Amino acid sequence: MASVTEQGAPARAASDVAGAPAAQTPLVDVRGVTLQYKTKDHLVTATFRVDFQVFRSERFILLGPSGCGKSTLLKAVGGYLQPTEGEIRLKGEVVQRPGPDRMMVFQEFDQLLPWKTVKDNVMFPLRATGLSRKVAEQKAMHYIAKVNLTNFAESLPHTLSGGMKQRVAIARGMAMEPDVLLMDEPFAALDALTRRKMQDELLALWDDTKFTVLFVTHSIPEAIKIGSRILLLTPHPGQVKAEINSLPRDTADGDPEALQELERRIHGMLFADAVEEPVQEPQHE
Amino acid sequence: MNEMVAVRPERYPEHLADSSAFGIVEKPLSTWERIFNQGAVRKTLLLLVLAVAWELYARWLNNPLLFPTFSAMLEAFFDALRSGVLPARAWVSIKVLLMGYAAGIFFAALLTIVAITTRVGTDLLELLTSMFNPLPAIALLPLALIWFGLGNGSLVFVLIHSVLWAVALNTHSGFLSVSTTMRMVGRNYGLSGLRYVGQILIPAAFPSILTGLKIGWAFAWRTLIAAELVFGVSSGSGGLGWFIYENKNQLEIPSVFAGLFTVILIGLAVENVVFRTLEAKTVRRWGMQS
Numbered sequence: 001m002a003s004v005t006e007q008g009a010p011a012r013a014a015s016d017v018a019g020a021p022a023a024q025t026p027l028v029d030v031r032g033v034t035l036q037y038k039t040k041d042h043l044v045t046a047t048f049r050v051d052f053q054v055f056r057s058e059r060f061i062l063l064g065p066s067g068c069g070k071s072t073l074l075k076a077v078g079g080y081l082q083p084t085e086g087e088i089r090l091k092g093e094v095v096q097r098p099g100p101d102r103m104m105v106f107q108e109f110d111q112l113l114p115w116k117t118v119k120d121n122v123m124f125p126l127r128a129t130g131l132s133r134k135v136a137e138q139k140a141m142h143y144i145a146k147v148n149l150t151n152f153a154e155s156l157p158h159t160l161s162g163g164m165k166q167r168v169a170i171a172r173g174m175a176m177e178p179d180v181l182l183m184d185e186p187f188a189a190l191d192a193l194t195r196r197k198m199q200d201e202l203l204a205l206w207d208d209t210k211f212t213v214l215f216v217t218h219s220i221p222e223a224i225k226i227g228s229r230i231l232l233l234t235p236h237p238g239q240v241k242a243e244i245n246s247l248p249r250d251t252a253d254g255d256p257e258a259l260q261e262l263e264r265r266i267h268g269m270l271f272a273d274a275v276e277e278p279v280q281e282p283q284h285e
Numbered sequence: 286m287n288e289m290v291a292v293r294p295e296r297y298p299e300h301l302a303d304s305s306a307f308g309i310v311e312k313p314l315s316t317w318e319r320i321f322n323q324g325a326v327r328k329t330l331l332l333l334v335l336a337v338a339w340e341l342y343a344r345w346l347n348n349p350l351l352f353p354t355f356s357a358m359l360e361a362f363f364d365a366l367r368s369g370v371l372p373a374r375a376w377v378s379i380k381v382l383l384m385g386y387a388a389g390i391f392f393a394a395l396l397t398i399v400a401i402t403t404r405v406g407t408d409l410l411e412l413l414t415s416m417f418n419p420l421p422a423i424a425l426l427p428l429a430l431i432w433f434g435l436g437n438g439s440l441v442f443v444l445i446h447s448v449l450w451a452v453a454l455n456t457h458s459g460f461l462s463v464s465t466t467m468r469m470v471g472r473n474y475g476l477s478g479l480r481y482v483g484q485i486l487i488p489a490a491f492p493s494i495l496t497g498l499k500i501g502w503a504f505a506w507r508t509l510i511a512a513e514l515v516f517g518v519s520s521g522s523g524g525l526g527w528f529i530y531e532n533k534n535q536l537e538i539p540s541v542f543a544g545l546f547t548v549i550l551i552g553l554a555v556e557n558v559v560f561r562t563l564e565a566k567t568v569r570r571w572g573m574q575s
Binding site for chain 2: 098099106108110113115125159
């Protein structure tokens with residue numbers, strides 16, 4: 001794969017993003033990305049000219065109602081589909097295919113390979129990238145311990161609960177020490193109590209290793225709680241409505257009024273156009 | 286009408302009952318229940334019932350030339366076993382069967398890999414399967430005899446034909462039903478080509494592949510015995526089909542039944558030992574099949 005940085009994209013990126021630390025280059029650089037996919041009889045535009053930058057150790061949230069193309073956008077960063085317009089760069093390199101430098105955590109519980117134990121599931125991508133068995137095993141056990149599953153290392157996935165499966169998936173993603181962890185509504189299929197616990201655990205893990213994460217959700221409270229920076233997308237097709245900073249973590253915990261205020265603001269921005277824009281129901285006149 | 290609902294007091298039970306109060310929390314099943322929970326035991330019982338029914342009916346019929354009793358069949362079976370004829374014949378059949386089965390699986394694997402990597406391959410697989418799957422393998426035997434002569438070559442050829450389509454069809458439909466998430470996971474790891482097929486697709490499609498293997502095995506057995514009946518013996522060492530045919534000609538009817546019984550026994554053993562073990566070690570253990 002040839003190097004594709006002849007346009008000097010990182011330098012340009014740093015100069016025209018307001019508020020970005022000038023010295024830092026973005027880890028993920030999404031520029032004017034239009035994503036389209038074909039269904040059986042439609043060509044669907046999922047996002048239209050979306051820009052954003054993710055910097056190291058950011059917890060970057062893609063937030064929006066269903067149909068705003070946030071999952072499609074995440075898949076494009078993952079390399080599963082190519083933008084029809086614009087480009088996505090990871091550390092200056094154009095993203096062209098999926099790869100282990102961008103580990104995905106999916107919403108579905110079936111993302112674990114059912115024929116491998118928890119430990120083998122975490123070890124498998126490590127081994128696939130050429131690590132020796134011993135090193136891979138050490139690393140896997142280290143991250144399994146981080147998600148508190150040491151006792152279940154030899155269990156098979158179908159014997160675990162949904163929350164435990166997601167923790168394995170997170171451990172698997174983190175064990176690869178990817179440039180960026182891509183999470184596609186990883187907690188959406190969990191019950192409310194488990195979800196809250198998982199959010200806390202994810203933040204604790206972040207305190208520990210300061211990994212960079214790109215996180216898709218449609219829950220405003222989850223976005224505020226998990227995120228350090230939130231990108232708001234409008235639906236049909238997805239376009240950037242705003243890019244805001246979340247509350248500092250101690251404020252989010254200790255100041256319910258600030259929290260509610262931010263929730264209201266985000267809600268207002270996301271659904272401001274909803275009144276003007278008729279939902280696709282045909283009008284009978 | 287009544288808007289006011291009385292506010293009920295909150296309650297905090299002082300202590301929870303300890304386990305002695307429950308009496309039984311876990312009680313082991315009785316010995317009889319545990320024995321009956323074993324599939325093998327239940328099936329053996331059924332076999333005994335069938336054998337007794339056979340014996341009674343044959344005695345009532347009293348025509349050993351048409352339908353010998355179970356005990357007469359067993360006697361012939363053990364005689365043939367002791368004289369070494371039956372094991373030799375069975376071994377000849379099994380050897381050819383395994384050769385044909387292995388070759389069939391090999392070609393099925395080739396065809397399926399072509400089918401999942403290219404669209405033309407998919408079309409080819411679908412077309413060939415719909416053309417040849419309904420064609421009875423035995424119908425190809427006359428041709429095979431002309432092409433490969435009176436020997437194992439023609440037997441292996443018809444065996445491949447009987448195994449290939451069933452295995453290829455099932456494997457391919459298994460690959461197609463692998464979930465998108467799991468495919469994306471595999472690609473996320475940077476796997477591609479044969480590693481992707483071997484480490485993601487094959488285990489993920491294993492329930493269907495196993496079904497294909499079982500069907501293929503049964504087809505192969507049928508085809509082999511039928512083929513042996515048709516073209517008999519080659520180079521002095523026939524298989525089980527030939528054993529049956531020979532004994533029919535000599536009106537040794539209990540031995541004919543003994544030959545059929547051997548076919549059944551081998552089928553039972555393979556299904557209940559080989560495939561069951563394979564199933565228990567894979568798809569059941571992985572929770573992909575209950």
